Amino acid sequence: MLRLFSLCIIVAFGCSSESANDSTQILTGADQTARYVSLIKGKRVGLTVNHSSQIADTHLTDTLLELGIDIAKVFTPEHGFTGTVSDGAKVEYDSSQASYTLISLYGKNKKPTSEQLDNLDVMVFDIQDVGARFYTYISTMYYVMEACAKNNIPLIILDRPNPNGSYVDGPVLDTAFSSFVGIAPIPLVHGMTIGELAQMFNGEGWLNDGVKCDLNVITIANWNHSKPYSVPIKPSPNLPNDLSISLYPSLCLFEGTIMSVGRGTEHAFQQIGHPEYPEAQHAFTPASREGAKWPPYEDLICYGRSWIGQEPTYVFSLQPLIDAYQKMDRGDFFNDYFKRLAGTDQLRKQIESGMTEDQIRESWENELDQFKQLRAKYLLYK
Template sequence: MWKLIYISTLLFLSCSNEQQEDSTEIQVGAQKIQQYIPLLENKKVGLTVNHSSVVQGTHLTDTLMSSGIDVVKVFTPEHGFSGSLSDGLEVNYDNSNSAFQLISLYGKNKKPTREQVADLDVMVFDMQDVGARFYTYISTMHYVMEACAENRIPMIILDRPNPNGSYVDGPVLDTAFQSFVGMHPIPIVHGMTVGELAMMINEEGWLKNGVKVDLRIIKVEKWDHSIPYSLPIKPSPNLPDDLSISLYPSLCLFEGTIMSVGRGTDYAFQQIGHPEYPDTTNSFTPISREGAKWPPYEDQICYSESWIGQKPRYSFSLKPLIEAYQLMNRSDFFNDYFKRLAGTNQLQKQIESGMSEEEIRQSWKAEIDQFKGKRAKYLLY
């Protein structure tokens, strides 16, 4: 067992040399060990975790196993256990020398099967989210909740702050455009922690056939939605810092266009570009690298719009998208993926018709107001 703990610690340490537990007074759910260890003792435990699942500098798997907890299954989301895999890249784990079974919940197997959870008494979910509807960790959470509900396995969520949790904005998903990058009728920026969102998913009947999981949230201490939160560990390979995380809700929509968002550079989601972008003031050249294998326009100079060096801006804006569309002036600017990211087929039509950002915002205001009323029932902070 200790050999495996050492290996998992190496995996964790290899993800980033920045991985230190937050030194502020904020206590994430995982730190409140005294609240959840008693719920796991003498039980077969499953974990849904990744590299961000850290308790005071130690990975949650190591913390639990060194406390005598019987961890038998570890499930991982997009980017894998190490958090270093490129988006869209599937992984198959070699479990031949493992004390527990490591299972990927990405690719063809997004939801734990009955066989994969059959021997579990309880499931623990602990992952750092960034508060955008299309960030797939919450989709993984949904499927884990569903599997647990169907198999009568209680689930504990160790909550963490949402760095984009101070506001709500963007179009609400039309379920006709439901996908793994948008599973719930919520805005692009939902302003909820994973714990709060899990409560909403459970109580609103969004799990398959309206099933409900026996859910417990271990809350964050000394944080509320008005308090800025700087992530101590980058949550995925292409969100390297607070600026990328703050711009992500706005700039991720470019992934549904012909533009690059800077994958394959040190500044992903801090710049957008294209080899034929008419403004040549800035440029970048994407290269294939860990966390960004085969990026768009690999080894090509992309002229760009850049926000590098600016302070984080915790707001959602359509301005970059509208301006890039108008500057590129191409009928192929949008691709089919855009509708799934936007969660609607209206946004593309609105931009193509020349509507202003304010006019577009007015079109989703009523749905945002309705969502905020629903959201209020589930807020913990």
């Protein structure tokens, strides 16, 4: 799986940080090994990583092992180490072939236990995020920070660009609806990197019991929030390209409805549909496949709307959701999961009452402005 994307990564990153001469080349925190290897050399290291934790065409674990780093344990988020496990599916590991212990931080074990952290001297976190509150990698980071703080283990974040990092939008989470798909009171599109978010979690005292993590962020070189970033390896099984990543904040809300977002097809999060959708201009048939086992409406023709082939536009829009709700015209359109994705119970009520997108946006404007002011304190890339 990791080798499958190596050519894309080589094109995107070129040479390693030690040999890069282009001062405009974006270098992730992981690329810049000289900035953090000295911090972990001679220590028992834990890594929180997945398939996206790459330096050029080599996984971070392999790079560090070649540099003589003692990797004792590797922790992985939703979708597992290879990034191929379906969303929500249990991750299991056989570590007999690895020199380190593999531990899943998903399902019942979302936060490393004291026993799992035993004998570790330092933790390194390196995972590609996409900038939406309900994308669970930031929730995994939150729990890793909390566990490290309570066990006195320093945490090093190897930062990566946020492809949706150029804007902030959507409702701010009401903490009454906190969950693994909404871990902190931030907007649906937060416009921050994982390193910036980690600083916010620490600085605002949002970790459980107000604990503070001993945090060190290895910043990205030659990137800022206005600079486009094409993710070189798909960050999860159903975000296959830049278009799906750009649409994800808007279309993921459909996962709290009766609609399909195209899981089980080659174009997940680039189309929406339902077997009873009243318009038949676009159709697709979900099928069980790697990364999308037993998708909604498996083997049934779904009719709906497509964005396939369009250029990515990095904006958040409620209009597709409002349009689909009005076209379907049925009382079971939303399910209970929707309020957790939205981070509020108000959005469903607003759509059902017939409010326009502009009217809905006005309702979250003040909280969004307050967040933007708070966010400014933690930005590392102006």
